[in-house]
Amino acid sequence: MTAAQADLHVDRPTPADGAALWRIARDSKVLDLNSSYSYLLWCRDFAATSAVAREAGGEPVGFVTGYVRPDSPHTLLVWQVAVDETHRGRGLAAALLDGLAARTVAEHGVTTVETTITPGNTASERLFTAFAERHGARLEREVLFEAEQFPDGPHDPEVLYRIGPLTP
Template sequence: MQHPRDLARQALPTLRTPVSEDGSGIWELVRACKPLDENSMYCNLLQCDHFSDTCVVADMGGEAIGWVSAYILPNDPETLFVWQVAVSEKARGMGLGGKMLAEILNRDVCADVTRLQTTITSDNKASWGLFRKFARNQGGSLSSEPHFIREDHFAGRAATENMVTIEMPNPVAQAA
């Protein structure tokens, strides 16, 4: 019997713009990807509907096995902020996170994007690895600094989130 991860590697997922009907499947995916923060199902539905141009779902056989939610900052059209990256256990090790980020950056809506930002806690090794590798692959430079502070912003209930910024070559769409 094959391991589920081996089965996932036999076929390549389809990367596509999400639609509102993907909301519940994405919610289930995020819930299965501990320690990601769980949003409400309604939040994931809104991401799929209102922010679909800057989000991507990796679909395999009708199942969401990867997800990136992102948006262009309203006051800074050169910055794409990545809210969340989720990859199903069965699809890990395929470079799917980086492929999904590149998919978004290759869209016309990101034609003016010159930097990518996200927040990462200090202990999230998987996310640090993903964004460091992505910066290298794009020929960009990565910097970080504490942004949302445990005591100041989370009332001591969550770890400090570091603002990670990747300055990328211009234009991003051609580099991705």
């Protein structure tokens, strides 16, 4: 963590964090907002592959949610990354992603990080491109889901970013 992040603590989320993660995702205005229930479950069932940044008082101000893919046990799929507006611009998303990657490499043998990004989401494109560069890993991109595959109205395609190999 940088000096600008020194007042923050990163750890695993708990179900008590679910409401705050839902609020941060909602307020981002760029993430697909899942139900509040899904954030509660995520904080319970996928805490080992997710991370939350907390202020000194314990309130979450940023998070990364992810899971190890069942059919690819060395791949961490990063589902969402979000930082509260008051903490943006400090490199917190990168620090959360780096910390989660280091933890899952050590604890789960992860060698690859995947995520999907809609075209034009410049912040996410930069975050994951810089992550690959920092880790000296290849970055491959391909369309995972075409726009017409989404049944619930207009949706941009989702581009899969595959980054690896990661090393301990």
